[in-house]
Amino acid sequence: MTDIILGLQGEISNGSEKGVPYVAGKNKVAACAKHFVGDGGTTKGIDENNTLIDMQGLLRIHMPAYYDSIDKGVATVMISYSSWNGKKMHANHELITGFLKGKLQFKGFVISDWQGIDRITSPPHSNYTYSVLESVLAGIDMIMIPYNFTEFIHELTCLVKKNFIPMERIDDAVGRILLVKFTLGLFENPLADLSLVNEVGSQAHRNLAREAVRKSLVLLKNGKNANDSVLPLSKKLSKILVAGSHADNLGYQCGGWTIAWQGFSGNNYTSGTTILSAINSTVEKNTEVVYSENPDSEYVKSQNFNHAVVIVGEHPYTETKGDSKTLKMIDPGPDVIRNVCGAVKCVVIIISGRPIVIEPYITEIDALVAAWLPGSEGQRVTDVLFGDYGFTGKLPRTWFKTVDQLPMNIGDSHYDPLFPFGFGLTTKATVSR
Template sequence: MTDAHPASLDLSLWPPSGAPNLKCPRTERLITSIVEWLTPAQKVGQIIQADIASVSPDDVAKYHLGSVLNGGNSAPGRRQNTPLSDWLNLADEFWEASMSADGPRIPILWGTDAVHGHNNIAGATIFPHNVNLGAARDPDLVERIGAATALDVRASGMDWTFAPSIAVAQDIRWGRTYEAYSECPQLCADLGAALVRGLQGLPNQSEFLGPEKIIATAKHFLGDGGTRNGTDQGETIATEAELRDVHARAYYSALEAGVQTIMVSFSSWGGRKMHGHKPLLSDLLKAHLGFDGVIIGDWNGHGQIVGATPTNCPDALMAGLDIYMAPDSWKELHASLLRQLNSGEISMERLDDAVRRVLRLKFRAGIFSAPKPSARPGAAMGRRPTLANHAKLAAEAVQKSAVLLKNRHQTLPLNPVKHVLVVGKAADDLGTLCGGWTQSWQGGRLQQSDYPHAETLLNGIRRVVKAAGGHVTYAIGGEFSERPDVAIFVFGESPYAEFRGDRKSLEYSAPDSRELEILRQLNQDGIPVVSVFISGRPLWTNHHLNASDAFIAGFLPGTQAGALADLIFSNGVLDFTGKLPFAWPTDTNRPAYRDGQKDSFFTFPWGYGLGLREPGDIPSLNEHSGLSTADDLTVFQKGVTGPNWSIKLGKDGSAQAWTGGERTSEDQSLTAKTTDVGQQENAINCTWHGFESCLSFYHSPLDLSRELNAGFGFTLIASRDSTNYESIRLLALSGDRWSDIGPLGELMVWSDDETLIVFEILLQHLQKAGTDLTCLQALAFSGRDGAHLTMLHLAVEMPRT
């Protein structure tokens, strides 16, 4: 298949939309009068959305900003687990600022990523992710989850969620696969529309966007699930017919359900970024399909248009964007848009249309007539929705979405009147069970004290077994003094979101290198093993499938993961009904879809899922992944250390995996913190203070002799804001000997723009300095006071020179 590069679309081949007509003549006249009243600066303010970490209530009043959002890592006081009352108080402050501005008083909207429950708020019910709901295949369940989420969002004083994601994921190497319902376009369409109905209510009904409902957002328009090799924000590989029949199908359903906002994708089609794609945004979505709501951008996505920056981008507005999501670039963007309006680069007609759409959304959502957030029906202050009801609904979703892949000799259901050994950190780790987009952008590191109503899988097993009179032993490493009757082995992916979850290979990478050894030992001891795999997508887990008597794909169940225990120990009342929303890979490098074409090779097909009464044996699976050492040599990428790599600051302390945040060495000589370079949290910023110190990346001993013969080397990509390259020396550890490779500056090879620099550290350089490449253990950067390095990427690759 070749890439399409259309200058325009053949709209005669696109069917019309069944979107309901919600226009009110009286409201349209009010909107016209308001638009005529607004100054150019006030109009520009209405089409800009700022993040609460970068904007104050005073800014909202001064610039007449139309909306704010809380990004995945933004919270009142920068405390992720801040109480609900703090969120509501801040919502009041922003609303009061918008209503005290000079001139027209237009209430502000607050948008949030409530994508599996109100997941930014500590204490909220965290529902299973979309991949689970795709396995459940129950539109009514999804609609009820939408309604529950709307209540929780209203309780925090917010008006709007950036959900549902209705991407049709075609390559599960994509890091956002778990945000998609399925690889099946129709299933995505059915479930996406159901969530819209749950969040907003039914169009043309009295409940529509009423006091118990919020604004929904269909995202990401268009084709984000079809990028080449599953690369996030990449080029969508699809003909116009495939774009229409596969990727747009769910948007037709969302429009019919009355969705009021649509978010633009970071991806491209035909070589053109979606944020600047006028044929799709204006000609198709607005003119042909009749969408009269708001098209909103994604996090500084407008800045990825060729020739644009986050603070200077007239093209997005002229292409059809109505709201710029400009989290930290909003002030400079406001100034540049005003200049471009005055110069004629932006037409007043297009600006007025965008402002009309924003005002129309606010009228439909009822915020023009609503009091401040804390005074609205459903606000917190003692009237929080009943958590018990939401927890029960989440438990239902957990049970309906679990997929039974293997059940040799009818191992399941288990008898709870037994000694049950539970193995694996994931069994009792809320962060792993909830996945990304939970209290923070990338998820993880959740405190159970923040979710008092939550039940981990371990606690669910304890509940069921204790009630039956059995006994549970929990040992992360599988140890036991008294032989158990059965073991439940819980393992899975570490949390991630967006591009950090992109994979080159579909082979499961264990966070604990002993994991498979523990599983195999239980198997060799003759203990029946039920494995529960926690993941955002199917992965190549052949070793684990072979060593398990029963195997359950639990995906990302959320705060009611314990409900899965009721299925595992089912007394005949419950049964597994979940079906795979994506085909399960048979090859580590071959997804179910390749360049838009369905592959015929998979271990379990789309829709596979056993019931307890069905034969559950499967043939022994091939355990040769076909991956070489080089496939596991990404040291640092997308803001995190690669599989089996860890980072150490200074001489003291232990090496640990880096997943973000900020650390300082024990001797205060070196500070490392997460930073943004073109994308959110995709780099690490290292600053040396005082005496010489090392930033070191560690791995268990690696044999790179084959890679040496093939001419490989380490590629380092750094930001140009790094300084003193000559003062940063490169070291390598093999055995117990450190080799001095030389100044980093001598290894600089080229720069692709004014912001990035590439260094090539050939394995030959390491060997020449005396490094034993049969047992490389660490690569270190040594610097002293004033040295500064912002690193985006470090991996073993073929040289680019």
């Protein structure tokens, strides 16, 4: 994932000083590594919760991406809302100043999350003077204040005048922020280059998005035995059933942080291609594509389908709205899988931002694809489904059997996944391009 830094900031030059921000020119932007640190290891996966782990585990599981980000010249690091062993990260001097700035020699600036310093106290903002003091002394250089910035300026100024916060700490923060701004060339070119506006959403950008979708699809199962491969599907099938709540819903494909904070449902808020419409445009003109969101088993048995494609998963979410103790797909997804896959050879596509429960249905499924959140590019799912390209994607994280196993990481004594980290079956393209 840290390779995205090179795309945002540019390839770092040989001989660059370790930890110094690197931005290749005015056509590049500053990247941000977040959320420092342990954000993905909170108890029961609850957003903004506490990560209970010793230093050795923190360094082994949660810190490697920051080592790599700093080696690639990342300009900024954002702090997590979460805590480490009960200590709020926004107030953690040991990890921010001692480890990130000290041991790792990060020389860019550290930024808070949205109202992150308010959450140092419980309830949030109940002792704002304390929150300002603790966060700045911890090593945060830039504070994200969405509303009342004058309050922060007043509190910080008073704390400096009364010598609770030394000027050396202010000088360090200002120096780091100026270093990033100079690196970006903001003093020479303070305004956006409007000549680049027309490149946003350009064909080149869409082609890259499509490539990302194709390469990120992970084939988890392909046939009920080694001699019974289902994928790639033929474009010349006579009759295909497409089912499931996610088959014709751009909002579900895109997930959260799309148009609206928590995402949306339906096809009216952005342009793109749903997987259903992509299937329709991919198969031969004589192929009959039948869409039924939630068919019953008798209907499926009676229609003489050659194959079925079931697309199910999660609702869009971000942050706390995504908290789940069960990690189940939304209803009627399980029923659709049972009704369809029990009656006809089926391919199940999971649309989700994370692994979800699929173990109870795995024996009924002929082929299984983790499509994650393909966004607007449903056509690129069918590119691989029907053999224009082969499956090459690998799991970026372990896929559990049951939520009772979580947390579960490679090296754990109880590591017994449904699909291990790095798993992914491959296929070859059947269409020459």
